[in-house]
Amino acid sequence: MDQHSPSSAHYQALLTRFNQITEHGGGRFRISMMRVNRCLILRFEGEVAIFSSSDLLDRIRPVLNEAKGQACVIDLSLCDFLASSAIGFIAVVSMEIGRTGGGVYLVRPNEKISRMLSILGIDKVVTVVESVEAVIGE
Numbered sequence: 001m002d003q004h005s006p007s008s009a010h011y012q013a014l015l016t017r018f019n020q021i022t023e024h025g026g027g028r029f030r031i032s033m034m035r036v037n038r039c040l041i042l043r044f045e046g047e048v049a050i051f052s053s054s055d056l057l058d059r060i061r062p063v064l065n066e067a068k069g070q071a072c073v074i075d076l077s078l079c080d081f082l083a084s085s086a087i088g089f090i091a092v093v094s095m096e097i098g099r100t101g102g103g104v105y106l107v108r109p110n111e112k113i114s115r116m117l118s119i120l121g122i123d124k125v126v127t128v129v130e131s132v133e134a135v136i137g138e
Helices: 009-022 053-066 084-099 111-120
Strands: 029-036 039-048 071-082 104-107 127-129
Touching: 029 053, 039 053, 039 084, 053 084, 071 084, 071 111, 084 104, 084 111
Parallel strands: 039 071, 071 104, 104 127
Antiparallel strands: 029 039
């Protein structure tokens, strides 16, 4: 099996390492990642206020490289607030996934987050959906 296949042990190890690093969240937010079918799913929970997007990008870049041409779903349904750095992270992920032919989908951002995404024009480069299942087809 190819190490770049989403079902390979190498790919699963990348996901496990990412979740071990990020799931603790430390305080009022948590960011976690999983893989379902051919979709990479990032879940933001709580108030993502203090956030190092460059640190998270460094950690997620190997997984993004493995997910070329696939969908990335960012689930914001449990997110109350996004700092500007988190919004910047979404923009960078959108550019990186878009370069390889994939798409970025945001799940149910609240009104405040939606307004900020609209002001910054990010809503033009991502697709807002009602559920993760709407993208992964389950």
